[in-house]
Amino acid sequence: MTAQFRFPRFFVTTPGPCPYLAGRTERKVFTELSGPNASELNDALGRIGFRRSQGVAYRPTCVDCQACVSVRVVAGEFRPNASQRKLMRRHADLDISVCKPWTTEEQFALLRRYLKARHPGGGMAQMDELDFADMVEQTPVKTHVVEYREPAANGQPGKLVGACLTDTQSDGVSMVYSFFETEDDSRPGLGTFIILEHIRRAAESGLPYVYLGYWVEGSARMQYKTRFQPLERLSAGGWHRFEAPPLPAEGTGAGFPAPSKLGQLI
Incomplete structure (x- = not known):
């Protein structure tokens, strides 16, 4: 019997000042990296532009900007x-x-x-x-x-x-x-x-x-x-x-x- 796959839950941060482009705001989408498949999830997300910080994978998701x-x-x-x-x-x-x-x-x-x-x-x-x-x-x-x-x-x-x-x-x-x-x-x-x-x-x-x-x-x-x-x-x-x-x-x-x-x- 194979282990049950749990699709990760994603969340979005509240808008905040962009640290790189003056006058713009930023938001990020993120999910938790945990459990026995954390490495595989991190690999998969890394290939679609996510970055890791501690136990979280994130990427920018700004409404009116795709500069990152x-x-x-x-x-x-x-x-x-x-x-x-x-x-x-x-x-x-x-x-x-x-x-x-x-x-x-x-x-x-x-x-x-x-x-x-x-x-x-x-x-x-x-x-x-x-x-x-x-x-x-x-x-x-x-x-x-x-x-x-x-x-x-x-x-x-x-x-x-x-x-x-x-x-x-x-x-x-x-x-x-x-x-x-x-x-x-x-x-x-x-x-x-x-x-x-x-x-x-x-x-x-x-x-x-x-x-x-x-x-x-x-x-x-x-x-x-x-x-x-x-x-x-x-x-x-x-x-x-x-x-x-x-x-x-x-x-x-x-x-x-x-x-x-x-x-x-x-």
Whole structure:
């Protein structure tokens, strides 16, 4: 006898200010990820544009706006450009570890520095250690934290300079949220490097895609995602190649906004 399938129940948030496009409002549709089939449900929803935060999968459902577009990198076909190859060589000495989804004081301190420098007025700016622990540790799917450290010295681990909360799905990896050191001039482009390293990791594992969340038309802070080609975007007709013009110069990357409170998600 097969187990009874329970179709998920979906809910819609009340409208709120859009964090990316001034003067607009946003709503999200969401459902709970729970039970023995949480991973399968998360995989299926991820292929139609949903993102995960803790035990919830969500996607924008704004009445008069379709600016948020799900995008993913085709990992096996990706070839870094000259600037990206330079970044990969510059940071090739970093020690990279795949850790269980369990938070540390060092991670939280790095997150606080990152938010203060990059998103001082954002929805995550007031996160405390419990909020951070909820964001990382409350997961019903296969999740890990990838840490990036300076080389070890005298038998001791090096300084933590980057981290990414990452989900592994059946067809790729989903970068839930990344944050990194912004005060060290000797480590430029860490955000870009973290994406590049995830693309390499997915390709070597035989996983076809790296999900980058939403590209938001009209939002300058989301344009960096178009630098990772070939890129696909999700439309009503499915996934298609997407070649939006990139920004004129390489930036330092950005974290993927997926804080712990649903009202702040994008």
